[in-house]
Amino acid sequence: DVKVTQSSRYLVKRTGEKVFLECVQDMDHENMFWYRQDPGLGLRLIYFSYDVKMKEKGDIPEGYSVSREKKERFSLILESASTNQTSMYLCASSPGGFVNTEAFFGQGTRLTVV
Amino acid sequence: EDKVVQSPLSLVVHEGDTVTLNCSYEVTNFRSLLWYKQEKKAPTFLFMLTSSGIEKKSGRLSSILDKKELFSILNITATQTGDSAVYLCAVEYFGYGGSQGNLIFGKGTKLSVKP
Numbered sequence: 001d002v003k004v005t006q007s008s009r010y011l012v013k014r015t016g017e018k019v020f021l022e023c024v025q026d027m028d029h030e031n032m033f034w035y036r037q038d039p040g041l042g043l044r045l046i047y048f049s050y051d052v053k054m055k056e057k058g059d060i061p062e063g064y065s066v067s068r069e070k071k072e073r074f075s076l077i078l079e080s081a082s083t084n085q086t087s088m089y090l091c092a093s094s095p096g097g098f099v100n101t102e103a104f105f106g107q108g109t110r111l112t113v114v
Numbered sequence: 115e116d117k118v119v120q121s122p123l124s125l126v127v128h129e130g131d132t133v134t135l136n137c138s139y140e141v142t143n144f145r146s147l148l149w150y151k152q153e154k155k156a157p158t159f160l161f162m163l164t165s166s167g168i169e170k171k172s173g174r175l176s177s178i179l180d181k182k183e184l185f186s187i188l189n190i191t192a193t194q195t196g197d198s199a200v201y202l203c204a205v206e207y208f209g210y211g212g213s214q215g216n217l218i219f220g221k222g223t224k225l226s227v228k229p
Contacts, residue, residue, distance in 0.1 A: 033217070042221035043202065090157075092217075102148055102159045103204075103217060 003027075006091050006106035013113050019078040021109050023091030031094045032074035033103065034058075034066065036087040043090065049074055081113045116141045118205050120220035128228050131193050135223045137203030138185040147179055147186050150202040152222070157202055160188070193227045200224050 007022035025032065033048040035058075045058030047066040055066050063085060067075045074093075078085055088110050094103040121136045139147065146164045150157035161170045163179035163186055170177050174193075179186045190197055200222040207218070 035219075043204075043219035045217070102162050104159070105157050 004091055004093050004104050004106040006089075006109050008109050009107060011109060011111045013078075013081050013111065015082060015113055017078075017081050017113075019081045019111065019113075021076040021078075021089055021091075021111070023074045023076070023093075023106055024072050025074075025093040025104070026072065027093070027095075027104070028071065029093040029095050029104075030071070031103075032068065033092040033094075034064075034074065034076045035090045035092065036060070037090060037108075038087050046076065081111075083113050085111065086113045087111060116205075116207065116218055118203055118218050118220040120201075120203050120223050122223060123221065124224040124226070126226045126228065127193055129194055131227075132189065132191045133193060133225065135188040135190075135201050135203075135225070136185060137188070137220055139203075139205045139218075140184065141205045141207045141218060143208040144181070145206040145208055148204045148206065148217070149177055149186070149188050150204065152200045152202055153198075160201075190225075193225075195227050195229055198225060198227045 004025045013019050031050050034046045035043045036046060037043050044060050046060055046064050047055055047058050049055045049068040052068055052071050065077045088108050090108050091106040092103040118139045127133055146162050148162050149160040151160055161177045166179055166181040174191045177188045202222045203220040204217045
């Protein structure tokens, strides 16, 4: 089974802290994604990466950065956490290239910024 | 602007009812449409649809895509309380240069099945 693992299920951080959310997948997928989910807004794409060291901004990249130094790991960084970044963060991965397959999601990280 | 619209946003039914969830889309460079079920944790995959008119079935769930009219429906027959969840529709499209895929999600339909 494909496994996408997010490092934390729940995090509480203070305003202004630098926050790292880690995501690891074990299926050699080329594409990896970070989303946030908020009530009434659905899933919104923050960043995605289609190869090591390659990244593209999604719909709401402001206040976030990402790092993909290795194929299996995609990190989301909140440089200076703010209360409006309190949300559920979901990581996903999918094979790249021209193959139509589904994306696989991690279990989510519930981040609270106080 | 690319978008995916689901309707209704929420739905309350009783066990045994049949429900139909809708997903319409406007996406450039369409690749596939996916349905997910989300309960308390991360979304779980239900179906991927790439061709018009071909129904996919899994137990009491089925789905079909209409690429001409740009929509898909998800049917659930003989609903059970365990079907209560948010159902997400996502459309995959070709990314920059045509070689990568990305996903746009709808806001979801919250289904509540009462005993």
